[in-house]
Amino acid sequence: MPAISFQNVGKTYTSPRGALHALDDVSFDIEPGEFFGLLGPNGAGKTTLISILAGLARATRGKVSVLGHDVVSDFATARRSLGIVPQELVFDPFFSVREALRIQGGYFGVRNNDAWIDELLENLGLADKANANMRQLSGGMKRRVLVAQALVHRPPVIVLDEPTAGVDVELRQTLWQFVARLNKEGHTVLLTTHYLEEAEALCGRIAMLKLGKVVALDRTSALLAGTASTMLRFKMDAPLPPQLVAQSRVTGRIVQITAHDAAEVERILGVLRHAGCVPEDLEIGRADLEDVFLEIMSGAPRARAPLQVAV
Protein backbone atom coordinates (compact mmCIF):
# COMPACT_ATOMS: atom_id res chain seq x y z
CA MET A 1 0.00 0.00 0.00
CA PRO A 2 1.49 3.38 -0.97
CA ALA A 3 2.33 5.86 1.80
CA ILE A 4 0.75 8.62 -0.25
CA SER A 5 -1.41 8.17 -3.32
CA PHE A 6 -2.58 10.92 -5.66
CA GLN A 7 -5.11 9.73 -8.23
CA ASN A 8 -6.22 12.07 -11.01
CA VAL A 9 -6.16 15.03 -8.66
CA GLY A 10 -7.49 18.28 -10.09
CA LYS A 11 -8.07 21.61 -8.42
CA THR A 12 -9.88 24.51 -10.02
CA TYR A 13 -10.27 27.85 -8.31
CA THR A 14 -13.21 29.82 -9.59
CA SER A 15 -13.23 33.57 -9.25
CA PRO A 16 -15.15 36.36 -10.95
CA ARG A 17 -12.23 36.63 -13.38
CA GLY A 18 -12.61 33.04 -14.48
CA ALA A 19 -11.41 29.58 -13.57
CA LEU A 20 -7.82 28.84 -12.58
CA HIS A 21 -6.65 25.27 -12.97
CA ALA A 22 -4.09 24.93 -10.19
CA LEU A 23 -3.78 21.15 -10.63
CA ASP A 24 -4.66 19.07 -13.64
CA ASP A 25 -4.92 15.28 -13.46
CA VAL A 26 -2.01 14.71 -11.09
CA SER A 27 -1.38 11.01 -10.39
CA PHE A 28 1.50 9.34 -8.62
CA ASP A 29 2.22 7.17 -5.60
CA ILE A 30 4.89 7.48 -2.95
CA GLU A 31 5.97 4.16 -1.42
CA PRO A 32 6.56 3.66 2.31
CA GLY A 33 10.11 4.57 3.30
CA GLU A 34 10.76 6.74 0.26
CA PHE A 35 12.41 10.16 0.39
CA PHE A 36 10.46 11.85 -2.37
CA GLY A 37 11.01 15.27 -3.89
CA LEU A 38 8.31 17.46 -5.39
CA LEU A 39 9.83 20.21 -7.48
CA GLY A 40 8.51 22.96 -9.65
CA PRO A 41 8.65 26.72 -10.09
CA ASN A 42 6.45 29.06 -8.06
CA GLY A 43 2.83 28.65 -9.03
CA ALA A 44 3.32 25.10 -10.31
CA GLY A 45 0.83 23.73 -7.77
CA LYS A 46 3.16 22.09 -5.21
CA THR A 47 1.63 23.79 -2.19
CA THR A 48 -1.91 23.23 -3.50
CA LEU A 49 -1.17 19.50 -3.81
CA ILE A 50 0.22 19.38 -0.28
CA SER A 51 -2.72 21.41 1.04
CA ILE A 52 -5.11 18.84 -0.42
CA LEU A 53 -3.07 16.06 1.19
CA ALA A 54 -3.20 17.83 4.57
CA GLY A 55 -6.91 18.68 4.39
CA LEU A 56 -6.23 22.43 4.14
CA ALA A 57 -7.80 22.43 0.69
CA ARG A 58 -10.20 20.17 -1.14
CA ALA A 59 -9.60 18.61 -4.52
CA THR A 60 -12.08 19.48 -7.25
CA ARG A 61 -11.49 16.05 -8.79
CA GLY A 62 -9.64 12.86 -7.91
CA LYS A 63 -8.64 11.04 -4.75
CA VAL A 64 -5.82 11.38 -2.27
CA SER A 65 -4.98 8.84 0.41
CA VAL A 66 -2.40 8.38 3.14
CA LEU A 67 -1.50 4.75 3.91
CA GLY A 68 -4.75 3.77 2.25
CA HIS A 69 -6.92 6.22 4.20
CA ASP A 70 -8.83 8.72 2.09
CA VAL A 71 -8.03 12.29 3.19
CA VAL A 72 -11.72 13.30 2.99
CA SER A 73 -13.85 10.30 3.99
CA ASP A 74 -11.34 8.95 6.53
CA PHE A 75 -9.64 12.23 7.39
CA ALA A 76 -8.95 11.50 11.06
CA THR A 77 -6.85 8.37 10.38
CA ALA A 78 -5.19 9.99 7.35
CA ARG A 79 -4.19 13.08 9.36
CA ARG A 80 -2.87 11.01 12.27
CA SER A 81 -0.44 9.43 9.81
CA LEU A 82 0.75 12.78 8.49
CA GLY A 83 3.12 15.38 9.88
CA ILE A 84 3.05 18.61 7.90
CA VAL A 85 5.64 21.38 8.11
CA PRO A 86 3.87 24.34 6.55
CA GLN A 87 5.65 26.75 4.27
CA GLU A 88 4.56 29.92 6.07
CA LEU A 89 6.37 30.81 9.27
CA VAL A 90 3.38 30.71 11.62
CA PHE A 91 3.21 30.46 15.40
CA ASP A 92 0.80 30.94 18.27
CA PRO A 93 2.04 33.94 20.29
CA PHE A 94 0.22 32.88 23.45
CA PHE A 95 2.35 29.86 24.23
CA SER A 96 5.85 28.70 25.07
CA VAL A 97 7.64 26.17 22.87
CA ARG A 98 6.83 23.29 25.22
CA GLU A 99 3.19 24.33 25.57
CA ALA A 100 2.83 24.59 21.80
CA LEU A 101 4.25 21.07 21.40
CA ARG A 102 2.11 19.56 24.16
CA ILE A 103 -0.99 21.15 22.69
CA GLN A 104 -0.18 20.02 19.16
CA GLY A 105 0.36 16.45 20.41
CA GLY A 106 -2.90 16.67 22.35
CA TYR A 107 -4.87 17.45 19.17
CA PHE A 108 -3.71 14.06 17.90
CA GLY A 109 -4.72 12.30 21.10
CA VAL A 110 -1.10 11.95 22.30
CA ARG A 111 -0.53 12.64 25.98
CA ASN A 112 2.34 12.27 28.44
CA ASN A 113 4.66 12.85 25.54
CA ASP A 114 7.44 14.79 27.26
CA ALA A 115 10.18 12.24 26.58
CA TRP A 116 9.63 12.50 22.83
CA ILE A 117 9.20 16.29 23.04
CA ASP A 118 12.58 16.50 24.80
CA GLU A 119 14.16 14.35 22.12
CA LEU A 120 12.71 16.57 19.39
CA LEU A 121 13.93 19.72 21.15
CA GLU A 122 17.39 18.19 21.56
CA ASN A 123 17.65 17.06 17.95
CA LEU A 124 16.46 20.37 16.55
CA GLY A 125 18.73 22.47 18.76
CA LEU A 126 15.82 23.89 20.77
CA ALA A 127 16.59 22.40 24.19
CA ASP A 128 17.43 25.76 25.76
CA LYS A 129 14.32 27.39 24.27
CA ALA A 130 11.72 24.98 25.69
CA ASN A 131 10.22 27.53 28.06
CA ALA A 132 10.68 30.60 25.86
CA ASN A 133 7.57 32.23 24.47
CA MET A 134 7.14 31.73 20.73
CA ARG A 135 7.29 35.49 20.20
CA GLN A 136 10.83 35.66 21.57
CA LEU A 137 12.27 33.24 19.01
CA SER A 138 14.15 34.20 15.87
CA GLY A 139 12.78 33.18 12.47
CA GLY A 140 15.08 30.17 12.27
CA MET A 141 14.06 29.00 15.75
CA LYS A 142 10.37 29.36 14.89
CA ARG A 143 11.01 27.23 11.82
CA ARG A 144 12.53 24.53 14.04
CA VAL A 145 9.44 24.59 16.26
CA LEU A 146 7.27 24.10 13.17
CA VAL A 147 9.27 20.97 12.37
CA ALA A 148 8.93 19.75 15.96
CA GLN A 149 5.16 20.41 15.90
CA ALA A 150 4.83 18.33 12.73
CA LEU A 151 6.67 15.41 14.33
CA VAL A 152 5.21 15.55 17.83
CA HIS A 153 2.67 12.77 17.20
CA ARG A 154 5.31 10.52 15.53
CA PRO A 155 3.67 10.42 12.11
CA PRO A 156 4.87 7.70 9.71
CA VAL A 157 4.60 10.14 6.79
CA ILE A 158 6.36 13.50 6.97
CA VAL A 159 5.67 16.35 4.56
CA LEU A 160 8.03 19.31 4.41
CA ASP A 161 6.87 22.23 2.29
CA GLU A 162 9.97 24.29 1.53
CA PRO A 163 11.31 23.93 5.06
CA THR A 164 14.65 25.58 4.30
CA ALA A 165 13.39 28.71 2.55
CA GLY A 166 15.27 31.61 4.14
CA VAL A 167 16.97 29.38 6.71
CA ASP A 168 20.64 29.57 7.67
CA VAL A 169 23.20 26.90 6.79
CA GLU A 170 23.39 25.52 10.32
CA LEU A 171 19.67 24.82 10.57
CA ARG A 172 19.63 23.28 7.11
CA GLN A 173 22.33 20.86 8.20
CA THR A 174 20.62 20.05 11.53
CA LEU A 175 17.28 19.61 9.82
CA TRP A 176 18.54 17.35 7.04
CA GLN A 177 20.50 15.16 9.42
CA PHE A 178 17.43 14.70 11.56
CA VAL A 179 15.03 14.10 8.67
CA ALA A 180 17.47 11.70 7.00
CA ARG A 181 17.65 9.76 10.29
CA LEU A 182 13.86 9.58 10.49
CA ASN A 183 13.78 8.39 6.89
CA LYS A 184 16.33 5.65 7.69
CA GLU A 185 14.14 4.59 10.60
CA GLY A 186 11.32 4.01 8.13
CA HIS A 187 9.43 7.30 7.90
CA THR A 188 8.28 8.34 4.45
CA VAL A 189 9.33 11.87 3.54
CA LEU A 190 7.78 14.15 0.95
CA LEU A 191 9.80 17.29 0.39
CA THR A 192 9.25 20.36 -1.71
CA THR A 193 12.18 22.69 -2.02
CA HIS A 194 13.67 25.37 -4.20
CA TYR A 195 17.18 24.20 -3.36
CA LEU A 196 17.76 21.64 -6.06
CA GLU A 197 21.06 20.48 -4.63
CA GLU A 198 19.13 19.45 -1.50
CA ALA A 199 16.65 17.47 -3.57
CA GLU A 200 19.49 15.86 -5.50
CA ALA A 201 21.31 14.90 -2.31
CA LEU A 202 18.29 13.63 -0.36
CA CYS A 203 15.52 12.43 -2.65
CA GLY A 204 15.53 8.97 -4.18
CA ARG A 205 12.72 9.89 -6.52
CA ILE A 206 11.46 13.17 -7.86
CA ALA A 207 8.31 14.50 -9.47
CA MET A 208 8.35 17.83 -11.26
CA LEU A 209 5.23 19.94 -11.60
CA LYS A 210 4.68 22.64 -14.15
CA LEU A 211 1.44 24.61 -14.42
CA GLY A 212 -0.39 21.99 -12.37
CA LYS A 213 0.78 18.99 -14.39
CA VAL A 214 3.38 16.32 -13.66
CA VAL A 215 6.04 16.84 -16.33
CA ALA A 216 8.66 14.45 -14.96
CA LEU A 217 8.61 11.56 -12.52
CA ASP A 218 11.55 9.26 -12.08
CA ARG A 219 14.40 8.15 -9.86
CA THR A 220 16.74 11.05 -9.27
CA SER A 221 19.62 9.10 -10.78
CA ALA A 222 17.56 8.34 -13.89
CA LEU A 223 16.59 11.99 -14.26
CA LEU A 224 20.25 12.96 -14.08
CA ALA A 225 21.30 10.23 -16.49
CA GLY A 226 18.48 11.25 -18.82
CA THR A 227 20.29 14.42 -19.70
CA ALA A 228 23.12 12.60 -21.43
CA SER A 229 24.95 15.90 -21.50
CA THR A 230 27.88 17.46 -19.74
CA MET A 231 28.19 21.04 -18.62
CA LEU A 232 30.99 23.41 -19.43
CA ARG A 233 31.33 25.95 -16.62
CA PHE A 234 33.58 29.00 -16.51
CA LYS A 235 33.73 32.61 -15.43
CA MET A 236 34.02 35.44 -17.89
CA ASP A 237 33.64 39.22 -17.91
CA ALA A 238 33.13 39.72 -21.65
CA PRO A 239 29.73 39.11 -23.28
CA LEU A 240 29.15 35.68 -24.80
CA PRO A 241 29.51 35.26 -28.57
CA PRO A 242 25.96 35.35 -30.00
CA GLN A 243 26.08 31.81 -31.45
CA LEU A 244 26.46 30.38 -27.88
CA VAL A 245 23.72 32.38 -26.17
CA ALA A 246 20.87 29.98 -26.97
CA GLN A 247 22.44 26.97 -25.21
CA SER A 248 23.95 28.91 -22.27
CA ARG A 249 22.87 29.89 -18.81
CA VAL A 250 24.53 32.99 -17.39
CA THR A 251 24.47 33.90 -13.69
CA GLY A 252 26.50 37.06 -13.15
CA ARG A 253 30.02 36.12 -14.28
CA ILE A 254 29.32 32.39 -14.29
CA VAL A 255 28.53 30.83 -17.64
CA GLN A 256 27.21 27.28 -18.04
CA ILE A 257 26.91 25.76 -21.48
CA THR A 258 25.42 22.37 -22.30
CA ALA A 259 27.72 20.18 -24.34
CA HIS A 260 26.72 16.71 -25.46
CA ASP A 261 30.17 15.28 -26.24
CA ALA A 262 33.88 16.09 -26.42
CA ALA A 263 33.59 17.38 -29.99
CA GLU A 264 31.02 19.91 -28.89
CA VAL A 265 33.23 21.03 -26.01
CA GLU A 266 35.99 21.60 -28.52
CA ARG A 267 33.68 23.50 -30.82
CA ILE A 268 32.49 25.79 -27.98
CA LEU A 269 36.05 26.52 -26.90
CA GLY A 270 36.89 27.28 -30.55
CA VAL A 271 34.05 29.79 -30.77
CA LEU A 272 35.22 31.46 -27.54
CA ARG A 273 38.84 31.62 -28.68
CA HIS A 274 37.80 32.98 -32.09
CA ALA A 275 35.77 35.74 -30.39
CA GLY A 276 38.77 36.64 -28.21
CA CYS A 277 37.06 35.60 -24.94
CA VAL A 278 39.20 34.45 -22.03
CA PRO A 279 37.31 32.00 -19.80
CA GLU A 280 38.57 31.64 -16.21
CA ASP A 281 38.22 28.65 -13.86
CA LEU A 282 37.12 26.45 -16.71
CA GLU A 283 35.68 23.09 -15.69
CA ILE A 284 33.73 20.31 -17.32
CA GLY A 285 31.17 18.46 -15.20
CA ARG A 286 28.08 16.32 -15.24
CA ALA A 287 24.75 18.05 -15.52
CA ASP A 288 23.12 18.47 -12.08
CA LEU A 289 19.49 18.50 -11.08
CA GLU A 290 19.28 22.22 -11.72
CA ASP A 291 20.17 21.67 -15.35
CA VAL A 292 17.62 18.88 -15.65
CA PHE A 293 15.03 21.05 -13.96
CA LEU A 294 15.61 24.00 -16.26
CA GLU A 295 15.60 21.77 -19.30
CA ILE A 296 12.27 20.22 -18.32
CA MET A 297 10.69 23.51 -17.31
CA SER A 298 11.72 25.15 -20.59
CA GLY A 299 9.96 22.31 -22.36
CA ALA A 300 13.08 21.38 -24.35
CA PRO A 301 13.09 17.89 -25.88
CA ARG A 302 14.96 15.34 -23.80
CA ALA A 303 16.80 12.15 -24.52
CA ARG A 304 14.18 10.23 -22.48
CA ALA A 305 10.45 10.64 -22.48
CA PRO A 306 9.82 13.24 -19.77
CA LEU A 307 6.66 11.68 -18.41
CA GLN A 308 6.96 8.34 -16.71
CA VAL A 309 4.01 6.99 -14.90
CA ALA A 310 4.39 5.85 -11.32
CA VAL A 311 6.42 2.76 -10.55
Add this chain to the structure above:
Amino acid sequence: MSEFGALSGTRTLLYKEVLRFWKVSFQTVAAPVLTAVLYLLIFGHVLEDHVKVHGVGYTSFLIPGLVMMSVLQNAFANSSSSLIQSKITGNLVFVLVAPLSHWAWFCAYVGASIVRGVVVGAGVLLVTAWFAPLHVANAAWIVAFTVLGAALMGSLGLVAGLWAEKFDQIAAFQNFIVMPMTFLSGVFYSVKSLPPLAQAVSHLNPFFYMIDGFRHGFFGVSDVSPWTSLAVVAVSLALVCAVCLHLLRIGYKIRH
Protein backbone atom coordinates in the same frame (compact mmCIF):
# COMPACT_ATOMS: atom_id res chain seq x y z
CA MET B 1 -7.12 4.95 20.25
CA SER B 2 -9.64 6.64 17.97
CA GLU B 3 -12.45 7.19 20.50
CA PHE B 4 -10.08 8.22 23.20
CA GLY B 5 -7.99 10.18 20.70
CA ALA B 6 -10.97 12.17 19.43
CA LEU B 7 -12.10 12.97 22.95
CA SER B 8 -8.63 13.89 24.04
CA GLY B 9 -8.16 16.07 20.93
CA THR B 10 -11.37 17.99 21.68
CA ARG B 11 -10.30 18.40 25.28
CA THR B 12 -6.92 19.73 24.20
CA LEU B 13 -8.48 22.31 21.89
CA LEU B 14 -10.84 23.37 24.68
CA TYR B 15 -7.88 23.62 27.08
CA LYS B 16 -5.90 25.66 24.55
CA GLU B 17 -8.82 28.04 23.99
CA VAL B 18 -9.28 28.55 27.74
CA LEU B 19 -5.54 28.99 28.29
CA ARG B 20 -5.46 31.54 25.46
CA PHE B 21 -7.87 33.93 27.17
CA TRP B 22 -6.59 33.15 30.65
CA LYS B 23 -3.05 34.19 29.67
CA VAL B 24 -4.36 37.66 28.86
CA SER B 25 -6.98 37.71 31.62
CA PHE B 26 -6.27 41.34 32.47
CA GLN B 27 -7.74 42.23 29.11
CA THR B 28 -10.29 39.40 28.79
CA VAL B 29 -11.63 39.20 32.36
CA ALA B 30 -10.58 42.21 34.43
CA ALA B 31 -11.44 44.81 31.76
CA PRO B 32 -15.05 43.70 31.19
CA VAL B 33 -15.60 43.47 34.96
CA LEU B 34 -14.40 47.05 35.34
CA THR B 35 -16.66 48.20 32.49
CA ALA B 36 -19.69 46.60 34.15
CA VAL B 37 -18.84 48.19 37.49
CA LEU B 38 -18.60 51.60 35.82
CA TYR B 39 -22.06 51.15 34.30
CA LEU B 40 -23.38 50.21 37.72
CA LEU B 41 -21.78 53.17 39.47
CA ILE B 42 -22.96 55.73 36.94
CA PHE B 43 -26.49 54.48 36.24
CA GLY B 44 -27.00 53.39 39.83
CA HIS B 45 -25.96 56.82 41.09
CA VAL B 46 -28.24 58.67 38.71
CA LEU B 47 -31.32 56.47 38.96
CA GLU B 48 -31.29 54.69 42.32
CA ASP B 49 -33.55 57.22 44.01
CA HIS B 50 -35.90 57.61 41.05
CA VAL B 51 -36.62 54.20 39.66
CA LYS B 52 -37.98 50.99 41.08
CA VAL B 53 -38.47 47.95 38.82
CA HIS B 54 -40.16 44.67 39.74
CA GLY B 55 -40.42 46.16 43.23
CA VAL B 56 -36.65 46.31 43.77
CA GLY B 57 -34.23 49.24 43.80
CA TYR B 58 -32.65 50.22 40.50
CA THR B 59 -29.13 49.07 41.43
CA SER B 60 -30.43 45.65 42.45
CA PHE B 61 -32.42 45.48 39.21
CA LEU B 62 -29.43 46.50 37.12
CA ILE B 63 -26.93 43.96 38.52
CA PRO B 64 -28.34 40.78 36.89
CA GLY B 65 -28.70 42.65 33.60
CA LEU B 66 -25.06 43.72 33.70
CA VAL B 67 -23.92 40.23 34.67
CA MET B 68 -25.79 38.65 31.77
CA MET B 69 -24.68 41.36 29.33
CA SER B 70 -21.06 40.63 30.28
CA VAL B 71 -21.60 36.89 29.91
CA LEU B 72 -23.06 37.33 26.42
CA GLN B 73 -20.58 39.88 25.10
CA ASN B 74 -17.56 37.96 26.37
CA ALA B 75 -18.79 34.61 25.11
CA PHE B 76 -19.11 36.20 21.67
CA ALA B 77 -15.76 37.93 21.90
CA ASN B 78 -13.93 34.74 22.88
CA SER B 79 -14.73 32.51 19.93
CA SER B 80 -14.84 35.29 17.34
CA SER B 81 -11.55 36.92 18.29
CA SER B 82 -9.70 33.63 18.74
CA LEU B 83 -10.75 32.41 15.32
CA ILE B 84 -10.09 35.64 13.44
CA GLN B 85 -6.67 36.01 15.08
CA SER B 86 -5.72 32.46 14.15
CA LYS B 87 -6.99 32.97 10.62
CA ILE B 88 -5.09 36.20 10.11
CA THR B 89 -1.83 35.12 11.74
CA GLY B 90 -2.09 31.75 9.97
CA ASN B 91 -1.71 29.59 13.07
CA LEU B 92 -5.15 28.07 12.48
CA VAL B 93 -3.17 25.61 10.35
CA PHE B 94 -2.17 23.75 13.54
CA VAL B 95 -5.83 22.97 14.22
CA LEU B 96 -6.71 22.42 10.56
CA VAL B 97 -4.14 19.63 10.13
CA ALA B 98 -5.30 17.89 13.32
CA PRO B 99 -7.72 14.95 13.17
CA LEU B 100 -10.54 16.97 14.73
CA SER B 101 -14.11 16.72 13.44
CA HIS B 102 -16.45 19.69 13.08
CA TRP B 103 -18.10 18.59 16.31
CA ALA B 104 -14.76 18.76 18.09
CA TRP B 105 -14.17 22.31 16.83
CA PHE B 106 -17.68 23.31 17.85
CA CYS B 107 -17.50 21.82 21.34
CA ALA B 108 -14.06 23.27 22.04
CA TYR B 109 -14.64 26.82 20.77
CA VAL B 110 -18.14 27.11 22.21
CA GLY B 111 -17.06 25.40 25.44
CA ALA B 112 -14.27 27.96 25.91
CA SER B 113 -16.76 30.77 25.20
CA ILE B 114 -19.02 29.44 27.95
CA VAL B 115 -16.07 29.26 30.37
CA ARG B 116 -15.05 32.85 29.54
CA GLY B 117 -18.67 34.05 29.86
CA VAL B 118 -19.10 32.33 33.22
CA VAL B 119 -15.77 33.59 34.57
CA VAL B 120 -16.50 37.20 33.57
CA GLY B 121 -20.12 36.94 34.74
CA ALA B 122 -19.01 35.57 38.10
CA GLY B 123 -16.44 38.37 38.36
CA VAL B 124 -19.07 41.03 37.66
CA LEU B 125 -21.47 39.45 40.16
CA LEU B 126 -18.79 39.21 42.81
CA VAL B 127 -17.78 42.86 42.49
CA THR B 128 -21.23 44.39 41.99
CA ALA B 129 -22.85 42.36 44.79
CA TRP B 130 -21.22 44.81 47.22
CA PHE B 131 -23.37 47.65 45.93
CA ALA B 132 -26.86 46.30 46.54
CA PRO B 133 -28.63 43.42 48.28
CA LEU B 134 -29.22 40.53 45.92
CA HIS B 135 -31.45 37.52 46.40
CA VAL B 136 -31.47 34.34 44.45
CA ALA B 137 -35.01 33.15 43.82
CA ASN B 138 -34.15 30.16 41.65
CA ALA B 139 -30.55 29.21 40.90
CA ALA B 140 -31.60 26.73 38.19
CA TRP B 141 -32.87 29.54 35.95
CA ILE B 142 -29.65 31.48 36.52
CA VAL B 143 -27.48 28.52 35.52
CA ALA B 144 -29.69 27.53 32.57
CA PHE B 145 -29.77 31.01 31.04
CA THR B 146 -26.07 31.60 31.66
CA VAL B 147 -25.03 28.40 29.93
CA LEU B 148 -27.54 28.59 27.05
CA GLY B 149 -26.93 32.31 26.48
CA ALA B 150 -23.16 31.88 26.50
CA ALA B 151 -23.44 28.87 24.16
CA LEU B 152 -25.64 30.88 21.79
CA MET B 153 -23.21 33.79 21.73
CA GLY B 154 -20.18 31.50 21.51
CA SER B 155 -21.70 29.81 18.45
CA LEU B 156 -22.59 33.18 16.94
CA GLY B 157 -19.01 34.30 17.54
CA LEU B 158 -17.77 31.19 15.81
CA VAL B 159 -19.97 31.93 12.79
CA ALA B 160 -18.73 35.53 12.74
CA GLY B 161 -15.11 34.37 13.07
CA LEU B 162 -15.52 31.95 10.18
CA TRP B 163 -17.19 34.55 7.99
CA ALA B 164 -14.92 37.52 8.73
CA GLU B 165 -11.68 38.03 6.85
CA LYS B 166 -10.51 41.11 8.74
CA PHE B 167 -10.54 42.35 12.34
CA ASP B 168 -12.79 45.29 11.46
CA GLN B 169 -15.49 42.94 10.19
CA ILE B 170 -15.58 41.32 13.64
CA ALA B 171 -15.62 44.79 15.22
CA ALA B 172 -18.53 45.76 12.96
CA PHE B 173 -20.42 42.60 13.92
CA GLN B 174 -19.80 43.43 17.57
CA ASN B 175 -20.60 47.16 17.39
CA PHE B 176 -23.54 47.10 14.99
CA ILE B 177 -25.28 43.86 15.94
CA VAL B 178 -24.23 42.50 19.35
CA MET B 179 -23.96 45.83 21.19
CA PRO B 180 -27.29 47.36 20.04
CA MET B 181 -29.14 44.11 20.59
CA THR B 182 -27.80 43.73 24.13
CA PHE B 183 -28.36 47.39 25.01
CA LEU B 184 -31.92 47.32 23.66
CA SER B 185 -32.78 44.04 25.37
CA GLY B 186 -33.72 45.40 28.75
CA VAL B 187 -30.39 45.35 30.58
CA PHE B 188 -30.97 48.90 31.83
CA TYR B 189 -34.77 49.01 31.96
CA SER B 190 -37.84 46.83 32.10
CA VAL B 191 -39.29 46.44 28.63
CA LYS B 192 -42.75 46.95 30.23
CA SER B 193 -41.85 50.63 30.71
CA LEU B 194 -41.62 51.11 26.92
CA PRO B 195 -44.39 52.37 24.59
CA PRO B 196 -46.36 49.50 22.96
CA LEU B 197 -44.51 49.56 19.62
CA ALA B 198 -41.06 49.50 21.22
CA GLN B 199 -42.28 46.73 23.51
CA ALA B 200 -43.41 44.67 20.54
CA VAL B 201 -40.07 45.22 18.79
CA SER B 202 -38.19 44.25 21.95
CA HIS B 203 -40.08 40.96 22.00
CA LEU B 204 -38.49 40.11 18.63
CA ASN B 205 -35.02 40.42 20.13
CA PRO B 206 -33.71 37.08 21.42
CA PHE B 207 -31.36 38.94 23.77
CA PHE B 208 -34.40 40.24 25.63
CA TYR B 209 -35.38 36.68 26.58
CA MET B 210 -31.88 35.79 27.74
CA ILE B 211 -31.74 38.82 30.04
CA ASP B 212 -35.32 38.49 31.21
CA GLY B 213 -35.04 34.77 31.97
CA PHE B 214 -31.74 35.28 33.78
CA ARG B 215 -33.25 38.06 35.88
CA HIS B 216 -36.16 35.82 36.78
CA GLY B 217 -33.67 33.57 38.56
CA PHE B 218 -32.87 36.43 40.92
CA PHE B 219 -36.22 38.14 41.50
CA GLY B 220 -38.74 35.43 40.69
CA VAL B 221 -40.57 37.99 38.57
CA SER B 222 -39.96 38.99 34.96
CA ASP B 223 -41.54 40.64 31.93
CA VAL B 224 -42.46 37.30 30.33
CA SER B 225 -42.64 33.76 31.68
CA PRO B 226 -39.16 32.15 32.05
CA TRP B 227 -40.50 29.13 30.19
CA THR B 228 -41.25 31.31 27.16
CA SER B 229 -37.77 32.79 27.44
CA LEU B 230 -36.24 29.33 27.72
CA ALA B 231 -38.09 28.17 24.60
CA VAL B 232 -37.01 31.23 22.58
CA VAL B 233 -33.38 30.88 23.70
CA ALA B 234 -33.35 27.13 23.02
CA VAL B 235 -34.77 27.54 19.52
CA SER B 236 -32.34 30.39 18.71
CA LEU B 237 -29.47 28.29 20.02
CA ALA B 238 -30.53 25.31 17.91
CA LEU B 239 -30.69 27.50 14.78
CA VAL B 240 -27.29 29.12 15.30
CA CYS B 241 -25.71 25.76 16.20
CA ALA B 242 -27.08 24.20 13.02
CA VAL B 243 -25.62 27.01 10.89
CA CYS B 244 -22.33 26.90 12.79
CA LEU B 245 -21.92 23.12 12.49
CA HIS B 246 -22.77 23.24 8.80
CA LEU B 247 -20.13 25.94 8.15
CA LEU B 248 -17.55 23.97 10.12
CA ARG B 249 -18.38 20.75 8.29
CA ILE B 250 -17.91 22.31 4.84
CA GLY B 251 -14.81 24.20 6.05
CA TYR B 252 -16.39 27.54 5.13
CA LYS B 253 -13.57 30.02 4.41
CA ILE B 254 -11.04 27.84 6.26
CA ARG B 255 -10.56 24.84 3.96
CA HIS B 256 -10.31 26.10 0.41
